[in-house]
Every structure is written in C-alpha cells, then in structure tokens.
Amino acid sequence: MTVQYDHVQSGPGTFVNYVESHCEDLALTLFSQDLASPDARHRPVGSSPLKGWPGGQFVRSWAYHRALERAREEPGFDLVWYNSSPKTGLFSALLERDLPVVLMINDYNNAISRVPLESRDVLGRKRSIQRPLWRVFEKWALRSCDAVVVNSRFMKKAIGDWYGIAEEKMFLLYKAVDLDAFSFSPPPALELPVEVLFVKHDYRRGGLEELMGALSQLPQDVRLTVAGPADGDEAAIRGLARDCGFNRPLTFAGRVSRSAVRELFTTHDLFCVPSRAEALGVVFLEALASGLPAIGTTAGGIPEVLDRGRAGWMVPPQDEEALRETLDEVIRSPEARKQKVRHGRAHAEKFSVPKMVRCMEEIVRQVLRRRRARAE
Structure with missing residues (x-):
C-alpha cells in the first residue's frame, strides 16, 4: 500500500520503486492512488475529492482499507505492508484480522508533538x-498493527519510548541509496566562491535559517543554492535571507527531480542541511555517494548516516555559532575533506538497495513466523 508510485516526491515513493525493481523473494501487488496504468500487479485505490479537506486523511485511510478488503477475497495474499504513513494504514491496523498488517513510520513529526505548539521550532506554528x-491516531495505529518498521536506530528507540511499543514488535529497515546512480569523485581543491548546497523540501525543519545566519558571518566568499522547497516558497525564503542578514548570492532551484539533485551534487563544493529534526536523512547518503563533503547535525538519525561524524561533520541543531565554526573549519581543511569523503563513500555502500530489499524480505518472514506461532 503506497500513496506515491508514479509521481515520486519523497522517500516512501523512492522506497517502493526500489523494492519493486529489486525484490526477488516476495510476490508483490502494489495498491496506490498514484497509478497511471493499473494492471494485475498494480491496483488502483479510489480517490476522493475530500482528500485535501479536514479529515481527508481518514477518507484516504478508509479507501486503502476497502481496497485491501476487496483484494482479500482473492487467494494468495499473506501480508499487507503500508509504506507511506501509519495514518494511511489506520483502519487496516484496527480492523484487519486475517492478514498481518505492517506499518512503516518515516518521521517523528507527530510523535514530538505531545501538546500544541510544543514542536513549533521544528514544524512551524500552524x-x-x-x-x-x-x-x-498515529499511536493508535502503531499499537494496533502486527509490526512497526522504522528507518533508524534513533527512531526505533524514540518511537518505542514515546508510544509505548514493545521492542520485539519493532523492526529496523534502513532506507537505501542507489549507488550506481551517483558518480563518485574526490573533492577538488576549493576555489572562491565556495558553492554551498542545501536540499530539503521543509526548509524550516532543515535549518535553513541557521545555515543562512552562519554563512553570512563567514570571512570566505560563498554562494548558496536552495533546492527542494516549492516554487511558492521562494518569496518567503528570500525574506528569510534578508532577516538573517544573508546578502551573499542566493540561487533558488525550487522543487527539482532526483536527476537534477544528482547534477547539483557535481556542481557544488559543500552539502549542508543543519536539520532541526530528521528521522534518517537519505539525502546525506546521496551526497556521500557523490563525494560531496557533508555537514549535518546531531538530530535524529543523522549521526547514523554520517557514521557518528567519521563520514562528515555534525553540530548541535539550532546552534548557529557552532555551524559557522564548522563551515569555516571545513573550508580551511582540504585533507580532512578528502579523508571524510573517502570514508563517506565506503559508509554509503552499506546502505545499498539490494541490502535494503533483503532486509525487508527477512522482516516479512519474521512477521509471518510470529503470526503462525501465535495462531498455533
């Protein structure tokens, strides 16, 4: 069950395409509202004009559960896996009795919001x-399903603690990077101006404000490219630059394709996303696979993709002064850049697509074994 399939805009869409192209031990049938050409293995899920309205999440969740109910009338299905969000699988987690239900949780935006405005620094006021x-509802879904799949060790502990989910019910499945799609080359000597790349759809959560503030204080000549936010965000981002005192050259690339992101990796000197919150941070792995020096924070699962700082640089989230000092250090340290970039590529290879798919297949086998054991 996947919300994204033909129009990939985020990690869950990429994940399902990787799984479909590399999975050998599972017979997959994909259900989605994002299908251009439905067939026997690609089943359409009914859409609704209310999906953008308040409560539209429940309409979508019910549509996916109804699709599951219709499919369950056919022989051969052993398990249902929701890859988009726990809320999409809410009704299946609550109502399905014949098949084990697996829910993936890809971020902790809801989990950190115990009371209104608690997470406004990360998510914004609204x-x-x-x-x-x-x-x-997310907690309800995760506690009702048969298995919860998370994408980092940080998430496994955090979601287990915050939602009270037993450890044996949770499985770690790292997201992958397609290493063949990225051409690795060691970083050349830096020339001024230093080209800095920021890639994050949610630029607030990505710490763009801290990055602009830190870059504005550097003695070196720098230029910043912002990729990922929607075109309608450009005015707000340029306003943010003025508020931060960032008067260096700023290129707004907007929402870009995955191939365009790979091209940006080859034309920039540094990659920096000082996230305030991040479940894992696959884009860091893509930067490492390309040989681009990467700077992140200690938030969430970023230390896991940066190998605790051996594959890149890390600073505390929302610490503008520490970020400024680190950026200055990276620019002034060519040997450190080379060393971390070489280690970064080797580290990224641990997150290959075949390894991820094998791990998913093993999770499916374990869930089915446990289901059979409980039945017996």
Whole structure:
C-alpha cells in the first residue's frame, strides 16, 4: 500500500520503486492512488475529492482499507505492508484480522508533538497546533498493527519510548541509496566562491535559517543554492535571507527531480542541511555517494548516516555559532575533506538497495513466523 508510485516526491515513493525493481523473494501487488496504468500487479485505490479537506486523511485511510478488503477475497495474499504513513494504514491496523498488517513510520513529526505548539521550532506554528491530534491516531495505529518498521536506530528507540511499543514488535529497515546512480569523485581543491548546497523540501525543519545566519558571518566568499522547497516558497525564503542578514548570492532551484539533485551534487563544493529534526536523512547518503563533503547535525538519525561524524561533520541543531565554526573549519581543511569523503563513500555502500530489499524480505518472514506461532 503506497500513496506515491508514479509521481515520486519523497522517500516512501523512492522506497517502493526500489523494492519493486529489486525484490526477488516476495510476490508483490502494489495498491496506490498514484497509478497511471493499473494492471494485475498494480491496483488502483479510489480517490476522493475530500482528500485535501479536514479529515481527508481518514477518507484516504478508509479507501486503502476497502481496497485491501476487496483484494482479500482473492487467494494468495499473506501480508499487507503500508509504506507511506501509519495514518494511511489506520483502519487496516484496527480492523484487519486475517492478514498481518505492517506499518512503516518515516518521521517523528507527530510523535514530538505531545501538546500544541510544543514542536513549533521544528514544524512551524500552524502544523505544531495540528500535530498533537494526528499523534493520537498515529499511536493508535502503531499499537494496533502486527509490526512497526522504522528507518533508524534513533527512531526505533524514540518511537518505542514515546508510544509505548514493545521492542520485539519493532523492526529496523534502513532506507537505501542507489549507488550506481551517483558518480563518485574526490573533492577538488576549493576555489572562491565556495558553492554551498542545501536540499530539503521543509526548509524550516532543515535549518535553513541557521545555515543562512552562519554563512553570512563567514570571512570566505560563498554562494548558496536552495533546492527542494516549492516554487511558492521562494518569496518567503528570500525574506528569510534578508532577516538573517544573508546578502551573499542566493540561487533558488525550487522543487527539482532526483536527476537534477544528482547534477547539483557535481556542481557544488559543500552539502549542508543543519536539520532541526530528521528521522534518517537519505539525502546525506546521496551526497556521500557523490563525494560531496557533508555537514549535518546531531538530530535524529543523522549521526547514523554520517557514521557518528567519521563520514562528515555534525553540530548541535539550532546552534548557529557552532555551524559557522564548522563551515569555516571545513573550508580551511582540504585533507580532512578528502579523508571524510573517502570514508563517506565506503559508509554509503552499506546502505545499498539490494541490502535494503533483503532486509525487508527477512522482516516479512519474521512477521509471518510470529503470526503462525501465535495462531498455533
């Protein structure tokens, strides 16, 4: 069950395409509202004009559960796996009795929002007011399903603690990077201006404000490219630059394709996303695979993709002064850049697509074994 398939815009869409192209031991049937050409293995899920309205998440969740109910009338299905969000699988987690239900949780935006405005520094005021409600339904779904799949060790502990989920019910499945799609080359000597790349759809959560503030204080000549936010965010981002005192050259690339991101990796000197919150951070792995020096924070699962700082640089989230000092150090340290980039590529190879798919297949086998044991 996947919300994204033909129009990949985020990690869950990439994940399902990787799984479909590399999975050998599972017979997959994909259900989605994002299908251009449905067939026997690609089943459409009914859409609704209410999906963008308040409560539209429940309409979508019910549509996916109804698709599951219709499919369950056919022989051969052993397990249902929701890869988009726990809320999409809410009704299946609550109502399905014949098949084990696996839910993936890809971020902790809801989990950190126990009360309104608690997470406003990460999510913004409006979303931090809404998230505590979604937290209730997300917790309900995760506690009702057969297995919970998380994408980092940080998430495994955090979600288990915050939602009270037993450890044996949770499985770690790292997201992958397609190493063949990225051409690795060691970093050349830096020339001024230093080209800095930021890639994050949610630029607030990505710490763009801290990055602009830190870059504005550097003695070196730098230029910043911002990729990922929607075109409608450009005015707000340029306003943020003025507020931060960032008067260096700023290129707004907007929402870009995955191939365009790979091209940006080859034309920039440094990659920096000082995230305030991050479940894992696959884009860091893509930067490492390309040979681009990467700077992140200690938030969430970033230390896991940066190998605790051996594959890149890390600073505390929302610490503008520490970020400025680190950027200055990276620019002034060519040998350190070379060393971390070489280690970074080797570390990224641990997150290959075949390894991820094998891990998913093993999770499926374990869930089915446990289901059979409980039945017996």
